[in-house]
Amino acid sequence: MSQTVSDGDLVEVETRIGNNTFHPGTRIPERPTDDSLRPKDREQHTVPPNSLLWKYMGDPFVLGAVGQRAAIIENMWPQLGQGVSDHSVLVSRGDFKSLRERAANTLKTIGGVVYATPEQATKFGIQVRNFHKSIKGEMPNGRRYHALDAETFYWAHVTFFELIYRASELGVIDLSRDEKEQIFEESKHWWSMYGVDDRAQPETYADYEKYIAHVKEHDLIDMGIAQYTAGSAKTADYFVRAMPKKYQRVAKVASPAVAAMLRITTMGHFEPELLERLRLTEYWTKKDQRRYRRLIKALRIGRIVSTRLHLPVEARYMPFAAKAFRREGINPDDITLESARQALAEARASYVSDAAAAVEVIEVVDAAPDDAACAKCERNLEDCSDCAGTGVVDGEPCDVCHGARRGCPVHHADWRTPAVVG
Secondary structure (H helix, E strand, C coil): CCCCCCHHHECCCCEEECCEEECCCCECCCECCCCECCHHHCCCCCCCCCCHHHHHHCCHHHHHHHCCHHHHHHCCCHHHHHHHHHHCHHHHCCCHHHHHHHHHHHHHHHHHHHHCCHHHHHHHHHHHHHHCCCCEEECHHHCEEECCCHHHHHHHHHHHHHHHHHHHHHCCCCCCHHHHHHHHHHHHHHHHCCCECCCCCCCCHHHHHHHHHHHHHHHCCCEHHHHHHHHHHCCCHHHHHHCCHHHHHHHHHHHHHHHHHHHHHHHCCCCHHHHHHCCCHHHCCHHHHHHHHHHHHHHHHHHHHHHHCCCCHHHHCCHHHHHHHHHHCCCHHHCCHHHHHHHHHHHHHCCCCCHHHHCCCCCCCCCCCCCCECCCCCCECEECCCCCCCCEECCEECCCCCCCCEEECCCEHHHHCCCCCC
């Protein structure tokens, strides 16, 4: 899991790199490797529709309990935080349009990896991975980072399904240990969709428990970008600034109420040790604690009532999840531990035994025009760094540019598709 600490890992003086600040006493291991797998080396296994992940990942009552948790604990991992600092438009622009586009694209791609049809999900998985190809740079003490280093990218993956465990700990849902083990086994399928080396992934749920305890104690740090992400715990200023100018006056009037809600949803889900590490304890009052407990109780009751009333899935699940349930003809209330186990067993039994037969066939596209620009971000296209502009890697079409030789330095082969703005 975590690398052996050496003297060079220790940050001895406050160090600023780009928009991020590292504090003295912080340890920064070097995690510089692009651990992407070539098509012949990867096996993508979709998450079965009758899984517990399907039941809980798109549940707004679960997500409502944990607020911005995934983003904040991602940005407490040093390399992830620096990657956000260096490359995220939310940091460089901080406007409502960027926030909306980022949220829409995240829901489309991450939700798609879990809930889309198998053909679409495999494409979404590699699309997410390729988006992170260009996210690399410098850390303190000459250390380097790459977003696709196995340890770093696996932690990013954990922050999503860990939300379900945390919602259970908080009391919104009730998960048995067997159910937690099942979700972890299903998360291995989810991880396989990205085509990244699995060396950082624990083997069993018991191993995962040791892993998560170690990460929380040793690997998550307070730094500038983590404070930026958790800033809504202190003030609603970001909410006001992100709004279009014509709405900012109204946003200022509403900011006290918004600040109170943001404070409890930003901090309420945190374990005491993480709240303390982020130096947020002074902002977390007994009144906030009581409000958060009422929120958790309301979410739990709301979930129970909506289930007992048999409300349509569109009324109680995120749109991407509801669409998938309708497509598969599944009622999420019918998903149990037993049915999830059966679905996973059947999925694993259907694996292609001959790995060569499971290799992705890359749809090769024409060479990208010299004067083209990315439809998503308007960057000029550049020679693909993975294939050095040849369109081929190890005698196979490059699975980053799809043989086009050139692409967007951020969106790669997806440069022809406009950004989602609706």
